[in-house]
Amino acid sequence: MRERLPAALSREAALLEAMVAIAPQGIRVGCRVIRDEDEAQLMPAEAHSIPARHPAMRQASGAARWIAHLLLADFGQKNMAVLRSPSGAPVWPESITGSLAHDEEMAVAAVAPVSRIGSIGIDVEPAIPLPDDILALVAIQADVIDAVDANLAGRLLFSAKEAVYKAAYPLDGVILDYEDIAVNLNTGHATTTTGRRATLTYCIAPRIVVLAVVSIHRVR
Numbered sequence: 199m200r201e202r203l204p205a206a207l208s209r210e211a212a213l214l215e216a217m218v219a220i221a222p223q224g225i226r227v228g229c230r231v232i233r234d235e236d237e238a239q240l241m242p243a244e245a246h247s248i249p250a251r252h253p254a255m256r257q258a259s260g261a262a263r264w265i266a267h268l269l270l271a272d273f274g275q276k277n278m279a280v281l282r283s284p285s286g287a288p289v290w291p292e293s294i295t296g297s298l299a300h301d302e303e304m305a306v307a308a309v310a311p312v313s314r315i316g317s318i319g320i321d322v323e324p325a326i327p328l329p330d331d332i333l334a335l336v337a338i339q340a341d342v343i344d345a346v347d348a349n350l351a352g353r354l355l356f357s358a359k360e361a362v363y364k365a366a367y368p369l370d371g372v373i374l375d376y377e378d379i380a381v382n383l384n385t386g387h388a389t390t391t392t393g394r395r396a397t398l399t400y401c402i403a404p405r406i407v408v409l410a411v412v413s414i415h416r417v418r
């Protein structure tokens with residue numbers, strides 16, 4: 199059972215403030231505490247496109263799309279369904295790049311015009327240390343994380359790789375592994391083995407959110 203809503207809503211407001219502060223110009227962001235009734239936020243076509251059966255997953259996807267619908271309306275795209283493609287990637291209107299994520303409590307979304315931003319990826323994580331066994335799977339020698347709070351550096355690294363993957367996949371259709379993405383948290387950049395370069399911005403309180411922007415032009 200989820201915690202009482204009022205306490206969660208104050209974290210939602212704090213996260214929105216933190217996300218707006220890190221969003222590069224041209225990118226609209228939003229967040230929403232996932233509610234038990236949020237599956238109802240899915241438009242019929244969206245509900246049909248999402249195979250997950252577990253209620254919590256459908257609630258999370260509904261909460262993320264509630265944000266996406268609002269952000270798309272800001273760009274003049276009203277009542278636009280954001281379907282889930284068979285790859286898992288969300289399907290945006292042609293002129294838009296966007297990304298969705300959710301953890302157990304919060305859903306987040308980012309949207310921007312393709313003309314200004316190449317491709318966006320977003321991830322959200324609770325601000326707690328990453329277990330060592332998962333960090334061992336995620337980190338590679340090329341990663342640079344020493345400028346970040348040591349307790350959260352691993353979680354931030356994990357989140358950055360997920361955000362970069364979500365931005366790169368729609369451009370290349372390649373399934374990257376953690377070892378295919380080198381992240382420098384000190385400079386806020388990442389590179390992929392497919393020749394993509396990402397710019398990263400992030401917040402760590404009240405949750406970790408990473409935004410990755412990948413140019414449509416390859417670096418090599």
Ligand SMILES: CC(C)(COP(=O)(O)OP(=O)(O)OC[C@H]1O[C@@H](n2cnc3c(N)ncnc32)[C@H](O)[C@@H]1OP(=O)(O)O)[C@@H](O)C(=O)NCCC(=O)NCCS
Binds near residue numbers: 297298299365375379
């Ligand atoms: C994309 C992926 C990393 C998401 O991770 P997750 O922790 O399950 O879920 P998150 O809450 O962070 O993100 C979920 C959202 O990601 C988006 N997403 C899923 N697959 C995607 C893809 N291939 N490209 C871009 N976005 C994608 C969807 O919008 C999804 O939301 P929805 O289920 O409501 O439609 C994971 O689903 C995946 O495809 N992994 C395979 C590749 C991998 O793990 N590589 C190592 C990481 S670099």
